[in-house]
């Protein structure tokens with residue numbers, strides 16, 4: 001049996017900050033050196049038989065939840081949605097003309113609230129994608145939905161447009177927490193959205209929950225997890241609220257004194273995990289849960305789980321094309337990010353250009369470190385010596401991580417076999433995996449001033 005993480009150390013570690021490692025290098029390291037011209041060259045160089053994943057970002061919501069960490073804006077009028085749809089159509093057209101590859105395996109709509117597009121705009125866009133790309137081997141077509149916007153016409157359009165998986169933002173089902181985060185959404189609204197989606201034939205449902213919210217108790221987290229599992233989704237995710245008011249200024253509306261402390265956050269994450277595992281779900285990576293027969297649980301069991309900007313995924317396409325303001329894409333040469341402002345993005349795509357304004361070209365070292373970090377985040381272990389030998393010819397290539405790994409080993413967060421160069425997270429240390437991943441992050445060490453959310 002492994003020893004628990006030392007209690008005093010656990011609190012100190014939970015308050016340390018670390019990137020979420022949805023990419024390596026992480027987005028703060030992107031620069032303007034990668035612009036639209038560079039990105040267009042990378043896209044044009046794709047092999048014609050490369051597989052593609054599309055991510056479409058819709059940066060609008062009907063109101064802003066105070067806890068929100070997304071790139072979005074509240075709108076009341078319909079005109080911005082019409083203009084945004086027209087610009088997305090132009091971008092679909094521009095990317096399809098520039099990309100030699102057509103074989104799309106995954107589509108993901110995120111935001112903001114993509115369901116704000118409504119049935120007609122959504123179908124125009126889904127139809128344009130189907131006309132310009134080859135969807136004959138698509139594996140998943142997923143969309144993030146606000147349960148408050150789900151109605152019969154929308155679910156019919158989603159089903160007609162080929163959606164196979166819907167993620168519903170639930171967060172917490174207790175009224176006092178919903179009031180504290182500016183998002184009133186009683187259980188019945190969530191249950192009704194699930195019922196409508198299933199009725200339309202969209203059987204794969206994800207529910208997204210949160211812990212660490214203002215005024216949220218351990219009992220609230222358990223009760224929400226229990227009620228969410230009773231809706232029988234195929235996947236759930238539970239994310240820790242990231243309080244970053246210096247970056248997301250609307251979070252200043254949250255009473256910081258009502259936020260659970262580090263010990264409470266650790267207990268809440270554990271309570272959610274225990275509740276969902278008891279309900280029959282398999283824990284996936286840091287924050288996901290899936291039914292044992294879900295493709296994500298199978299991918300984890302087979303060591304094929306991946307991590308991208310949406311978190312844990314089964315998506316292993318050769319390239320990710322990001323559409324919409326602020327979207328991030330991944331091409332074999334590196335990461336690219338669209339203009340964050342809708343005006344700058346739409347002007348570029350309407351001129352037939354890619355809207356990329358920043359990114360990063362990957363070095364061989366970035367690729368190797370990125371692979372180590374991804375395996376650690378997905379598998380909770382990494383044979384970093386063997387991988388280093390394969391990738392660089394030198395088993396000691398990442399020994400700059402030794403001191404940090406040893407420190408985490410002393411706190412029983414992980415077991416570190418120095419001779420074999422193998423790291424395995426302990427059961428109790430898994431919530432701190434971002435800190436272990438950071439040991440391999442040479443760019444983070446070089447820029448010690450970057451601010452990230454807390455590790456748990």
Ligand code: SF4
Pocket residue numbers: 060061062063064065067068069070072111112113146169
């Ligand atoms: S609905 Fe989602 S994206 Fe929109 S403000 Fe709320 S949390 Fe943010």
